[in-house]
Amino acid sequence: MSKVMSWIDRRFPLTSFVKNSLTEYPTPRNLSYWWNFGSLAGVVLVIQIVTGVFLAMHYKPDSMLAFDSVEYIMRNVNYGWLIRFMHSTGATAFFAVIFIHMARTLYYGSYRAPRELMWWTGQGLLLLLMATAFMGYLLPWGQMSYWGAQVITNLFGAVPFLGDELVVWLRGDFVVGDATLTRFFALHYLTPFIIVAAVAIHLVALHTVRSSNPSGINLADKNNIPFHPYFTVKDLYGLCIFLIVYSYFVFYNPNMFIEADNYIPANPMQTPVHIVPEWYFLPFYAILRSVPDLLGGVIAMSISVMIFAAMPFLDRSKIPGGARYRPIYRAMFYLFIVDVLVLGYVGAKPPEGFLIPLGQIATFFYFAVFVFLPIISTYEEKWLRKRGLPAEVEQMMRCEELQKCERRQRKADRRKSER
Amino acid sequence: MKTILKIFLLGALLLSMTYVFASESSYPLADVDIAEDEASLKRGAMIYYNTCRLCHNLKYVTYKNLTEIGFSDKEINDLRGDILATEKLSSTSTKKALNELYGMVPPDLTLMAKARKQGPRYIYTLLTSYHETAENVYDNKLFPGIKMPDIFAYSVALTAEEKTTIENKAKDITSFLVWAADPRAQERKSLGIYVIGYLIILSTMFYFLMKRVWSRLDKET
Numbered sequence: 001m002s003k004v005m006s007w008i009d010r011r012f013p014l015t016s017f018v019k020n021s022l023t024e025y026p027t028p029r030n031l032s033y034w035w036n037f038g039s040l041a042g043v044v045l046v047i048q049i050v051t052g053v054f055l056a057m058h059y060k061p062d063s064m065l066a067f068d069s070v071e072y073i074m075r076n077v078n079y080g081w082l083i084r085f086m087h088s089t090g091a092t093a094f095f096a097v098i099f100i101h102m103a104r105t106l107y108y109g110s111y112r113a114p115r116e117l118m119w120w121t122g123q124g125l126l127l128l129l130m131a132t133a134f135m136g137y138l139l140p141w142g143q144m145s146y147w148g149a150q151v152i153t154n155l156f157g158a159v160p161f162l163g164d165e166l167v168v169w170l171r172g173d174f175v176v177g178d179a180t181l182t183r184f185f186a187l188h189y190l191t192p193f194i195i196v197a198a199v200a201i202h203l204v205a206l207h208t209v210r211s212s213n214p215s216g217i218n219l220a221d222k223n224n225i226p227f228h229p230y231f232t233v234k235d236l237y238g239l240c241i242f243l244i245v246y247s248y249f250v251f252y253n254p255n256m257f258i259e260a261d262n263y264i265p266a267n268p269m270q271t272p273v274h275i276v277p278e279w280y281f282l283p284f285y286a287i288l289r290s291v292p293d294l295l296g297g298v299i300a301m302s303i304s305v306m307i308f309a310a311m312p313f314l315d316r317s318k319i320p321g322g323a324r325y326r327p328i329y330r331a332m333f334y335l336f337i338v339d340v341l342v343l344g345y346v347g348a349k350p351p352e353g354f355l356i357p358l359g360q361i362a363t364f365f366y367f368a369v370f371v372f373l374p375i376i377s378t379y380e381e382k383w384l385r386k387r388g389l390p391a392e393v394e395q396m397m398r399c400e401e402l403q404k405c406e407r408r409q410r411k412a413d414r415r416k417s418e419r
Numbered sequence: 420m421k422t423i424l425k426i427f428l429l430g431a432l433l434l435s436m437t438y439v440f441a442s443e444s445s446y447p448l449a450d451v452d453i454a455e456d457e458a459s460l461k462r463g464a465m466i467y468y469n470t471c472r473l474c475h476n477l478k479y480v481t482y483k484n485l486t487e488i489g490f491s492d493k494e495i496n497d498l499r500g501d502i503l504a505t506e507k508l509s510s511t512s513t514k515k516a517l518n519e520l521y522g523m524v525p526p527d528l529t530l531m532a533k534a535r536k537q538g539p540r541y542i543y544t545l546l547t548s549y550h551e552t553a554e555n556v557y558d559n560k561l562f563p564g565i566k567m568p569d570i571f572a573y574s575v576a577l578t579a580e581e582k583t584t585i586e587n588k589a590k591d592i593t594s595f596l597v598w599a600a601d602p603r604a605q606e607r608k609s610l611g612i613y614v615i616g617y618l619i620i621l622s623t624m625f626y627f628l629m630k631r632v633w634s635r636l637d638k639e640t
Contacts, residue, residue, distance in 0.1 A: 100429075
């Protein structure tokens with residue numbers, strides 16, 4: 001065995017790779033279960049790719065055959081119903097896990113230096129995931145698939161000057177049709193592999209800056225433990241719990257996240273009474289509809305997805321631990337979550353009566369949180385410092401200062417010796 | 420452990436919200452239990468065969484599929500006559516005739532139990548919401564202006580007994596259509612028990628393994 005390993009190691013750094021990323025990869029020992037969702041997202045990605053490949057073996061990306069081929073998979077392919085429901089439930093699971101992963105990052109301020117690139121690659125992953133989910137949703141070729149794609153591709157018509165050409169270019173036709181279905185299938189098969197590559201980048205960045213932790217600062221070496229076996233077993237336990245919930249939906253409630261209208265084959269001549277996107281797009285859809293002007297709505301919606309990337313600049317507080325030691329930031333975080341839920345509710349309903357002003361207020365609040373964060377976080381820090389921070393936080397900040405100083409000192413020494 | 424509890428509470432909150440999100444139709448659907456037993460399924464299949472099939476297709480269900488709900492080969496042979504067993508159950512009227520009669524081809528029924536919100540209750544309510552209007556013609560409370568005639572004559576049923584008979588028929592056809600929309604439901608549910616059971620055992624084992632591995636840390640410090 002050792003002979004084989006040394007043969008390989010001379011040609012490929014296998015032993016050091018396993019050491020660096022598993023058996024000796026230092027991980028903060030105080031991570032809570034909220035830190036399980038990153039690896040869960042990885043597992044869901046694998047589930048989606050594997051089930052997706054098997055679905056593609058039986059699926060027909062042709063507007064005349066697509067709907068029937070999905071029914072064929074569910075009825076006549078061995079365990080086809082299982083593969084299909086795993087894939088459709090997996091889409092929901094993916095977004096649920098990613099949203100929690102993002103909420104954790106926001107709550108604990110994990111986006112702060114030195115993890116900005118993790119946060120931005122994550123933002124890119126979110127966009128890729130949304131694009132993949134949107135294109136995948138067209139493939140069953142049901143009424144909601146068809147009209148959802150019709151509405152969303154229409155939004156590109158709001159782009160000044162190029163709008164109409166852009167919409168035709170995206171659809172490959174003047175309306176969503178066979179050309180659209182075929183290209184969405186091709187891209188839906190492609191983007192997951194781009195996601196895999198982006199995840200690799202996300203992980204390389206992670207292994208450079210290491211996991212954040214609830215305290216918000218980098219822990220001293222003695223408080224870091226090897227990833228394996230401590231976190232492999234913890235992630236496996238979390239994965240099992242997740243799979244129980246996931247299996248409940250796959251086996252006992254698989255149609256919960258599939259709109260009834262999507263079991264009616266796409267009909268370009270008949271618009272459904274009420275077009276709704278999938279649940280994970282609802283808050284953004286509500287923002288789109290809350291702005292009276294189409295172009296304004298499209299811009300607001302795009303910003304609402306992308307604005308998270310600005311968090312490292314918007315949050316000006318130096319107090320570690322995110323919301324933990326910051327009562328105002330914590331209150332803002334919870335209000336923001338409530339606001340997103342309100343937007344989701346508004347997005348699911350037809351825009352009538354009090355829902356229109358409610359959606360507009362919620363949209364305003366959504367952006368206000370980000371716009372006022374720099375001022376609020378600056379004043380919050382001043383106020384907290386005046387009131388006196390808890391001793392442990394003071395100590396942590398001093399400790400981090402110290403670590404930074406030491407690092408600077410070491411660098412300076414090295415430079416000196418080099419000269 | 421506290422975090423896991425929090426995560427579950429969050430999930431429960433979000434799930435309860437989806438019930439709020441589900442929009443209600445204007446006419447209340449009857450709250451009815453649809454039986455899943457073989458007898459009811461077979462009765463429903465016969466009602467489809469003798470009545471609904473005049474106009475409606477079941478394009479994803481073949482004669483052979485009927486063995487799955489307890490029809491014997493002989494019974495199926497009697498039903499299909501000289502049609503192949505692998506043929507789909509399709510309407511006895513031509514599209515042209517139906518178009519002349521109703522101005523449209525009546526919808527395929529295979530997926531109806533999934534293609535409407537709360538499909539089973541919708542189908543049952545639709546069949547039992549026919550009533551007679553002042554002009555002595557039928558109409559439907561759930562679907563005003565419906566083109567489908569009141570095939571069970573619910574709107575002119577006089578006694579409570581007659582109505583109950585029709586309601587039972589409606590239940591049977593609903594349970595048959597629920598099967599037609601999702602014929603693998605039984606297989607799915609029975610497999611689910613094993614999968615979830617296995618996962619519960621596995622997660623318990625991982626929990627104790629985790630406790631054991633992590634206890635090494637407490638000894639060190």
